[in-house]
Amino acid sequence: MNILILNWRDIHNPLAGGAEIATHEHAKGWISAGHHIVQLSSQFPGGKNSETIDGVKIRRMGNHYSFHIRAIITYLQNYTSAFDLIIDEFHFLPYFTPLYAKTKILGYIHEVAKELWFSNLFFPANRIGYLLEPHIIRLYKHIPFMVVSKSTKDDLINIGIPQKHIHIIPNGVSIVSSQKEKRSIPHFLFLGRLAPDKGIEDAIYVYALIQKEFPDSKLNIAGSAENTEYSDYLHSLVSRLQLSSSVLFHGEVTEQKKFDLLRESWVLIHPSIREGWGLTAIEAASQGTPTVGYDISGLRDSVRHNKTGILVPDRNPEHLAQATIDLILDTKRYSQMEKRACIWSKEFSWKKSVAQSLHLIEQL
Known part of the structure; x- marks a missing residue:
């Protein structure tokens, strides 16, 4: 088949996250099975207008705000009869393909997004997006969906998407071998995009409380901010809390460095507002590192509460900090959680996930 992927970011975008990794892994697998793929994504500083990555032909246009309309116009002008299947990927907004595309569509x-609208946009756009989102999704009532977790499936069902149209295919995980060992003193890790919806500010406040119990401990922060203003704010927050000697900002890290940090860390602090899956929790589990986070959609799918990590029922940094402290002090419980986390992570692989998605698209 000739497949068109519509996704706001591609794998080389500096702001690419778990969703972009998953999209690219599935695309690579489909190409290996003989399918042909073109992906339309937004442009970014230094990005080429077009390039081929692992066989995926990527065309970039527009920016973070204009890409959706640019992608729709490009499709209508050039691609109306060129593809057998469109992958319409949702990130806040989809591409409204049921309104104009005559070919098969997979959401x-x-x-x-739900409450993510309020952490990513200002009023009144956030309120409008929040109110319109269910109505927009219902435009896809007769379209099949691929989702990564039961949490997302339940959200779609509550909006009105028939259960029979929703297919859960969890993300896989690509593990890089690390020769590191757990640090002799507690090391904690925040891993992900430095943005309000990922809970980075809560992570810093949580660590400030943990540090009172473990004054020699360290917090590593791996990930990049969307702009220098927010990065500067986070550094000033660390300074204001008198944590500058204990907190290290690594910025964007290589895969090897990421897994070294995961291996060395005692706990992954994961105070995100909402997730589709929580890929970093599985990556942490593969290194015997429990995750402590809020009990949110997505994370409750990738973390087995009290087995591979701890999920705190309310979004309270004090409670998250105390749960982390209690886990570290209970050495027997921590050791059991390390082992269970490693076992849990082995349930997930891109080979398994891609086989499932390949079967899905070929049956549409």
Whole structure:
């Protein structure tokens, strides 16, 4: 088949996250099975207008705000009869393909945005987006969906998407071998995009409380901010809390460095507002590192509460900090959680996930 992927970011975008990794892994697998793929994504500083990555032909246009309309116009002008299947990927907004595309469509969604509208946009756009989102999703009532978790499936069902149209295919995980060992003193890790919806500010406040119990401990922060203003704010927050000697900002890290940090860390602190899946929790589990986070959609799918990590029922940094402290002090419980986390991570592989998605698209 000739397949068109519509996704706001591609794998080389500096702001690419777990959703972009998943999209690219599935695309690579489909290409290996003989399918042909073109992906339309937004442009970014230094990005080429077009390039081929692992066989995926990527065309970039527009920016973060204009890409959706540019992609729709490009499709209508050039591609109306060129593809057998469109992957319409949801990130806040989809591409409204049921309104104009005459070919097969697969909706691909990691999470329903819900409260994420309020952490990513200002009033009144956030309120409008929040109110319109269910109505927009219902435009896809007769379209099949690929989702990454039961949490997302439940959200879609509550909005009105028939259960029979929703297919859960969890993300896989690509593990890089690390020769590191757990640090002799507690090391904690925040891993992900430095943005309000990922809970980075809560992570810093949580660590400030943990540090009172473990004054020699360290917090590593791996990930990049969307702009220098927010990065500067986070550094000033660390300074204001008198944590500068204990907190290290690594910025964007290589895969090897990421897994070294995961291996060395005692706990992954994961105070995100909402996730579709929580890929970093599985990556942490593969290194015997429990995750402590809020009990949110997505994370409750990738973390087995009290087995591979701890999920705190309310979004309270004090409670998250105390749960982390209690886990570290209970050495027997921590050791059991390390082992269970490693076992749990082995349930997930891209080979398994791609086989499932390949079967899905070929049956549409």
